[in-house]
Amino acid sequence: MQNLVPTSRGIHLPFDVGLVAPALTIIVVALVAPIAWVLYLSFFADQGHFSVQSYMTVLGSTLELKAFLTTLRLSASTLALCILLGVPYALAMTLVGRRVATALMFAVTLPFWTALLVRTFTWLIILQRHGLASSAFESLHPSAESISFVNNLAGTLIGMTHIMLPIFILPTYAAMRSVDPALIRAAISLGATRLVAIRGILLPLSMRGILSGATLVFVTSLGFYVTPALLGGGKVNVLSGRIERNITAYDDWGAASALGVLLFLLVGAVLIAARFVLVRSGRPGGPDNE
Amino acid sequence: MNSNFRITRAQEMLIGLVALSLGGVLVLPTLLVIPMSFSSADLLEFPPAHWSVRWWRELSQSVVWVDAIRLSISLAIGTTLIAVPSAFAAAFATVSATKRRANVIHAALVSPLLVPPILIASGLFFIYSRFSLNGTFSGLLIGHVLMALPVAYLILRPAILGFDFEQERAARSLGASRWEATWEIMIPQIAPSVVIAILLAFLTSLDEVIISIFVGSGRATTITKVMFESLRDRIDPIAAVVSTGWTTVVFVVVAVVVLRSGSTEGQVRVASDS
Numbered sequence: 406m407q408n409l410v411p412t413s414r415g416i417h418l419p420f421d422v423g424l425v426a427p428a429l430t431i432i433v434v435a436l437v438a439p440i441a442w443v444l445y446l447s448f449f450a451d452q453g454h455f456s457v458q459s460y461m462t463v464l465g466s467t468l469e470l471k472a473f474l475t476t477l478r479l480s481a482s483t484l485a486l487c488i489l490l491g492v493p494y495a496l497a498m499t500l501v502g503r504r505v506a507t508a509l510m511f512a513v514t515l516p517f518w519t520a521l522l523v524r525t526f527t528w529l530i531i532l533q534r535h536g537l538a539s540s541a542f543e544s545l546h547p548s549a550e551s552i553s554f555v556n557n558l559a560g561t562l563i564g565m566t567h568i569m570l571p572i573f574i575l576p577t578y579a580a581m582r583s584v585d586p587a588l589i590r591a592a593i594s595l596g597a598t599r600l601v602a603i604r605g606i607l608l609p610l611s612m613r614g615i616l617s618g619a620t621l622v623f624v625t626s627l628g629f630y631v632t633p634a635l636l637g638g639g640k641v642n643v644l645s646g647r648i649e650r651n652i653t654a655y656d657d658w659g660a661a662s663a664l665g666v667l668l669f670l671l672v673g674a675v676l677i678a679a680r681f682v683l684v685r686s687g688r689p690g691g692p693d694n695e
Numbered sequence: 696m697n698s699n700f701r702i703t704r705a706q707e708m709l710i711g712l713v714a715l716s717l718g719g720v721l722v723l724p725t726l727l728v729i730p731m732s733f734s735s736a737d738l739l740e741f742p743p744a745h746w747s748v749r750w751w752r753e754l755s756q757s758v759v760w761v762d763a764i765r766l767s768i769s770l771a772i773g774t775t776l777i778a779v780p781s782a783f784a785a786a787f788a789t790v791s792a793t794k795r796r797a798n799v800i801h802a803a804l805v806s807p808l809l810v811p812p813i814l815i816a817s818g819l820f821f822i823y824s825r826f827s828l829n830g831t832f833s834g835l836l837i838g839h840v841l842m843a844l845p846v847a848y849l850i851l852r853p854a855i856l857g858f859d860f861e862q863e864r865a866a867r868s869l870g871a872s873r874w875e876a877t878w879e880i881m882i883p884q885i886a887p888s889v890v891i892a893i894l895l896a897f898l899t900s901l902d903e904v905i906i907s908i909f910v911g912s913g914r915a916t917t918i919t920k921v922m923f924e925s926l927r928d929r930i931d932p933i934a935a936v937v938s939t940g941w942t943t944v945v946f947v948v949v950a951v952v953v954l955r956s957g958s959t960e961g962q963v964r965v966a967s968d969s
Contacts, residue, residue, distance in 0.1 A: 427777075428844060432803050432841065438818070438822060497713065524725060525926070529926060529930070628812060630812070
């Protein structure tokens with residue numbers, strides 16, 4: 406037998422590199438290699454000569470810089486809406502009985518696995534001019550002009566929030582459910598109101614789940630392409646959209662790659678920052694023991 | 696946990712009602728396509744003025760859509776066949792690995808979820824242009840397997856971790872080979888998770904948009920690419936028909952997943968572990 410070493414679970418099974426080989430091969434071929442190639446192209450797009458021209462082009466263009474701002478703004482707004490709607494929703498799932506909680510879980514899981522395009526498509530129909538949303542708006546304000554919710558940032562934001570909300574709720578709910586119920590019982594039997602129990606115990610103890618959900622939503626939003634492209638109607642230029650335009654419309658692989666590298670760095674920075682916060686928040690003992 | 700909070704029945708109903716209405720807002724848009732697909736109008740409208748199966752008939756006669764559906768389904772099957780065993784083997788390996796190694800494997804396997812798909816898609820497109828893999832089935836397959844891998848892994852790993860390895864040892868000591876012990880003792884016990892991993896790997900491939908748009912073309916055009924272009928340029932009512940069929944498949948899969956008790960755990964993990 407090969408290396409019989411203490412393992413994460415204390416089981417003495419031989420570790421077999423062959424078992425991870427297929428998965429790691431796929432990751433190297435389909436993930437590491439493309440990223441490496443994009444990095445290479447961002448510097449060597451000019452017939453294999455090193456140059457930072459692609460980065461100069463990208464950073465010197467108002468269009469690309471605006472795309473950066475739009476991407477950040479859209480992602481931050483999506484995250485804010487997810488927290489605003491998702492935390493109470495997860496809380497409700499924790500508070501209600503089993504049957505209602507299952508129904509609430511189903512309401513999150515079904516959209517989570519419904520095709521991204523189908524969801525974007527239905528929002529396109531709901532939000533379009535003379536669609537459901539604008540008819541409802543007109544019946545409330547008969548004098549107002551017919552308005553459209555698509556082809557702008559508002560429509561994109563609605564669609565993105567709908568798509569991201571399950572991704573936020575699932576980890577948040579998991580964290581809330583894993584809080585030891587005895588703590589809540591103890592607090593309430595000692596005279597705490599339910600609100601205090603929620604604010605003082607449940608929320609702080611599920612902060613890690615909320616943070617990881619928030620990170621996932623923000624990072625995914627940063628790279629979003631489909632929803633802004635369809636609901637933004639060409640008016641919402643996000644980074645992913647600029648990458649696509651640079652490839653298909655301008656055939657400028659260097660600029661597309663430079664944008665890709667910058668997007669990658671942005672995502673990496675957010676992940677590292679989130680990890681830093683998570684590690685700090687997970688410090689044993691907590692602030693009271695300092 | 697309601698008993699811990701000492702919440703009354705009335706309060707619970709009120710909270711449930713408010714949350715369910717938000718849940719309704721989450722679910723309804725996914726169901727709206729069903730009535731829309733039975734409209735007779737040339738342009739999509741909701742609610743439809745007249746009902747008909749016109750667009751269902753048009754779908755069955757549209758070569759572009761039917762070919763794309765066929766391709767997407769074979770692609771999803773191929774993806775599942777490669778991604779699930781690879782993910783299973785890797786998840787199995789993390790159990791016997793040292794903690795450090797297990798962490799590295801874990802990080803590698805969830806990483807496809809964190810990298811912006813547009814970066815993967817454009818990178819694959821650039822590389823494929825050198826090897827003439829753009830517009831091929833294998834080109835799409837490589838990309839889709841990458842996306843399905845973390846999904847299958849995140850569902851299989853907790854199942855394997857929860858398996859009682861004493862049983863495997865017993866089987867081995869009684870003369871079973873490692874393969875036999877895994878296939879005949881372990882897999883039957885974690886079968887529900889394996890089924891869920893298969894279903895969700897399949898859906899992941901079916902749902903993949905960005906790699907499909909960049910890499911796919913010609914005969915290797917997925918349903919997502921056809922649909923994306925239809926929605927971007929001029930909304931083809933056939934899209935509503937396709938969406939209806941698609942949502943029905945998802946509905947069945949999710950019902951299977953949620954009804955299997957404890958399987959929502961896997962769902963939660965997919966979102967939280969990454």
